[in-house]
Amino acid sequence: MATLGEAKNTIEVLNKYHFIFQKRFGQNFLIDTHVLEKIIRAAEISGEDMVLEIGPGIGTMTQYLCENAREVIAVEIDKNLIPILTEDTLRGYNNVTVINEDILKLDLNRLVQEKNGGRPIKVVANLPYYITTPIIMGLLEKHVPLQNITVMVQREVAERMQAGPGGKDYGALSLAVQYYAEPYLAAVVPPHCFMPRPNVGSAVIRLTLHQKPPVQAENEEFLFRLIRAAFNQRRKTLVNAVSGMDGAEACEKDTANTGKRSNRRRAAERTVESVDEPDNRERAAEDAGKCGRSTISREAVQEALKQMGLSSTVRGEALSLEEFARLADLLSCAEKKNAGSTSAEAAAEH
Numbered sequence: 597m598a599t600l601g602e603a604k605n606t607i608e609v610l611n612k613y614h615f616i617f618q619k620r621f622g623q624n625f626l627i628d629t630h631v632l633e634k635i636i637r638a639a640e641i642s643g644e645d646m647v648l649e650i651g652p653g654i655g656t657m658t659q660y661l662c663e664n665a666r667e668v669i670a671v672e673i674d675k676n677l678i679p680i681l682t683e684d685t686l687r688g689y690n691n692v693t694v695i696n697e698d699i700l701k702l703d704l705n706r707l708v709q710e711k712n713g714g715r716p717i718k719v720v721a722n723l724p725y726y727i728t729t730p731i732i733m734g735l736l737e738k739h740v741p742l743q744n745i746t747v748m749v750q751r752e753v754a755e756r757m758q759a760g761p762g763g764k765d766y767g768a769l770s771l772a773v774q775y776y777a778e779p780y781l782a783a784v785v786p787p788h789c790f791m792p793r794p795n796v797g798s799a800v801i802r803l804t805l806h807q808k809p810p811v812q813a814e815n816e817e818f819l820f821r822l823i824r825a826a827f828n829q830r831r832k833t834l835v836n837a838v839s840g841m842d843g844a845e846a847c848e849k850d851t852a853n854t855g856k857r858s859n860r861r862r863a864a865e866r867t868v869e870s871v872d873e874p875d876n877r878e879r880a881a882e883d884a885g886k887c888g889r890s891t892i893s894r895e896a897v898q899e900a901l902k903q904m905g906l907s908s909t910v911r912g913e914a915l916s917l918e919e920f921a922r923l924a925d926l927l928s929c930a931e932k933k934n935a936g937s938t939s940a941e942a943a944a945e946h
């Protein structure tokens with residue numbers, strides 16, 4: 597029976613093993629049965645499901661998962677927690693596998709293939725907050741077969757994931773998450789539901805994967821770079837933020853010629869890094885330099901916005917995912933036309 601949701605039982609286990617919380621692993625264990633039940637409900641766990649739990653801690657939520665799902669795989673980085681899980685708190689369950697690994701290093705596509713014949717699984721976690729974004733975007737971008745992801749994250753991050761155009765929370769993370777999934781804020785969770793208490797508020801968010809993306813951009817890699825450029829400098833108008841970035845064609849050619857890791861993947865990963873960090877701005881510029889054969893002109897952005905019926909002073913935060921996809925298509929198209937006329941001019945000169 598699941599017992600660890602009660603604070604006194606958690607304390608008993610921690611004392612028994614002289615467990616010391618590791619701040620570097622983002623360890624804040626859940627001690628609230630209502631919240632645990634809410635997570636299981638939000639994830640819509642049934643006896644058919646295979647569930648991946650990221651960071652089981654001492655196994656509090658794992659016990660609930662084992663009692664509700666067909667099978668559970670729990671991936672925990674902290675080796676000190678493994679004997680607690682396998683020899684004590686999860687000993688009574690025969691439908692759980694504990695893996696002592698860094699979730700960011702695991703080949704999850706392979707794991708799902710091996711454990712579930714490649715059929716979609718569910719992910720449930722009280723995430724370590726220091727790596728929330730890489731974990732979620734890794735799952736989405738690597739196209740791990742998933743039905744949904746139900747996770748406890750910082751409240752602020754949950755709000756950014758589900759934000760729509762116009763608000764202060766809306767940005768590259770909102771657009772990247774919503775490209776892959778539909779977010780639903782299932783619960784707001786105060787600090788006293790954890791041990792030790794985190795300094796920030798938390799929330800449970802469920803991301804239900806789209807069968808296919810809600811927008812169809814001709815060049816997905818370019819769409820993600822455009823979004824990143826638009827939010828790199830939030831205060832700038834879209835025309836100022838986007839003009840000068842390298843075009844769709846340039847990077848496509850670059851990838852084809854060098855055979856290097858797809859620029860699409862790199863661009864999508866960086867879309868959701870904290871784009872306001874100066875470091876990332878430098879790297880974005882560096883990327884543009886590397887690809888740099890064709891760049892987006894101010895006129896092209898102005899013309900595209902005009903075609904979309906948008907003001908030339910509009911900022912990125914006003915555009916929906918659909919509008920970003922349309923803008924990306926118009927800019928790629930303008931670039932192709934431009935390249936066509938440049939080669940025609942060159943031919944005429946000969």
Ligand code: SAM
Pocket residue numbers: 621622623624625626650651652653654655656657671672673674697698699700721722723724725727
């Ligand atoms: N699920 C437990 C609970 O709710 O009580 C613990 C949640 S705690 C916020 C995060 C857990 O993730 C910790 O057990 C931590 O050791 C683990 N963790 C941190 N980084 C990890 C990583 N890279 N891979 C796997 N587990 C990780």
